[in-house]
Amino acid sequence: MDNPFIKYSKSNDYVTGDLKKLSSSYIPDNFPHREKQIDGIARVMSSIVTGGISSNLLLYGKSGSGKTSSVLYVTNMLKETLNGNINILYINCEIYDSQYSILVYLTNAIDTGDSPIxxxxxxQDRIYSELVKRLNKSGRYTVIILDEIDKLIQKSGSDALYVLLKILTESNASMIGITNDASFVSTLDARVQSRLNQESIIFPPYNAMELRDILKFRVSGVIKEGFITDAAINLCAALGAQEHGDARKSIDLLRIAIDYALKDGKSSISIEDVYMARDRFEMNVLKESIKTQPIHSKMVLLSACLTQETDADLSVTGEIYENYRNICAEIGFQPLTMRRISDLLSDLEDTGLLTTNTRSLGRYGRMKFIRVMGSIQSIQGYILEDPAFSSFQGSKIVRQSKLRTNFDAYVETYKNGDFDSK
Incomplete structure (x- = not known):
């Protein structure tokens, strides 16, 4: 087989610049419609340039509103102004979500020539002392950026932030917190609020017109003029505006549309290309997983849904098999054997669509209970999109009376605490 990358590695006349500029994580040299917020950050931090101490900052705004990009841009400019004589330490609290891990990271990030801890x-008190020592030893002002700072509080409580704020008072440092939780400060302890001493800057959501300007700026000098139609850019902007003004989504949509158009050898990007990019960007993994299942696996899954819908407490292999047979008869398929259906149930469990639990019912024997994972209504809807189910009207659901009697006895045993489950 030929190397599949060869056909995608050819140069393209429509690309005139660095495609990395179309990444949502790229930090550009200009931020349309964020000039006010950037100036606000710079104003607060300008005291560092004159040898003073900056107030702590909290940046609020929805995802994709430019908070992180703006603060990284400003701190990069600050570092350039001070000829690198400053420590800028960025931490994502989704990753470092405990007081201990943050202290270790900060200690090792300070360049003092000491060995990493x-x-x-x-x-923890040893790490605390070492961090304070290294901050002061560095001789530089330090700015600690805590992205998703609300996640740290959710996981570790206010104590984690209290310790960090105490470190700031013992060294030449300040903090910038980034959050999309407008009520963040009100969730903190009073002692933490009093130490925070923060100024706040709001990043409002972008509207469609602002997102259009951002997209045009991003593609300028990167993609040949005329390759992207105005209608395509407007649609990307509109779709991003629907998601609380998410610039990240708009940029990613346009990037995916450009990428596929270039690889397909198209001469321009249309509205249809953007919709195709949206479908790929928002692919419903559950739906795609169900759509790619063999027809008998879909019928078994549908049977499990119908059985569980009738009685959420009881879904076992025997009933699922009988209801599967009814579905086969209704849509015109020859049913597989019980043993083969057991294999299909195991396959569905491997894909995460089902879960099974074998329990001992004491003198009533052992029984495998089966539960559909996710929304039963959604899963049924995805299955019934298959044309093979066009004649399905809803099979009669079989209930096994002996099984019901044994299950009722099991429930009574469970209530009395005299049971063994595995």
Whole structure:
């Protein structure tokens, strides 16, 4: 087989610049419609340039509103102004979500020539002292950026932020917190609020017109003029505006549309290309997983849904098989054997669509209970999109009376606490 990358590695006349500029994580040299917020950040931090101490900052705004990009841009400019004589330490609190991990990261991030401390094994007070020592030893002002700071509080409570704020008072440092939770400060302890000493800057959602300007700026000098129609850019902007003004989504949509158009050898990007990009961008993994299942696996899954819908407490292999047979008869398929259906149930469990639990019912024997994972209505809807189910009207659901009697006895045993489950 030929190397599949060869056909996609050819140069393209429509690309006139660095395609990395179309990444949502790229930090550009201009931020349309964020001039006010950038100036606000710079104003607060300008005291650092004159040898003073900056107030702590909290930046609020929805995802994709430019908070992180703006603060990284401003701190990069600050570093350039001070000829690198400043520590800019960025931490994503989705990743470093505990007081201990943040202290270790900060300690090792300070460049003082000291050996890194181990990530495990040291008492927290030792790490605290070492961090303060290194901050002061560096001789530089330090700015600590805590992205998704609300996640740190959710996971570790206010104490984690209290310790960080105490470190700031013992060294030449300040903090910038980034959050999309407008009520963040009100969730903090009173002692933390009093230490925070923060100024706040709001990043409002972008509207469609602003997103259009951002997209035009991003593609300028990167893609040949005329390759992207105005209608395509307007649609990307409109779709991003629907998601609380998410510039990240608009940029990613346009990037995906450009990428596929270039690989397909198209001469321009149309509205249809943007919709195709949206479908890929928002692919419903559950739906795609169900759509790619063999027809008998879909019938087994549909049977499990119908059985569970009738009685959420009881879905077992025997009933699912009988209802599967009824579905086969209704839509015109020859049913597989019980053993083969057991294999299909195991396959569906491997894909995460089902879960099974074998329990002992004491003198009533052992029984495998089966539960559909996710929304039953959604899963049924995805299955019935298959044309093979066009004649399906809703099979009669079989209930096994002996099974029901044994299950009722099991429930009574469960209530009395005299049972063994595995």
């Amino acid at each position: 181990p990530i495990l094994g040291l008492p």
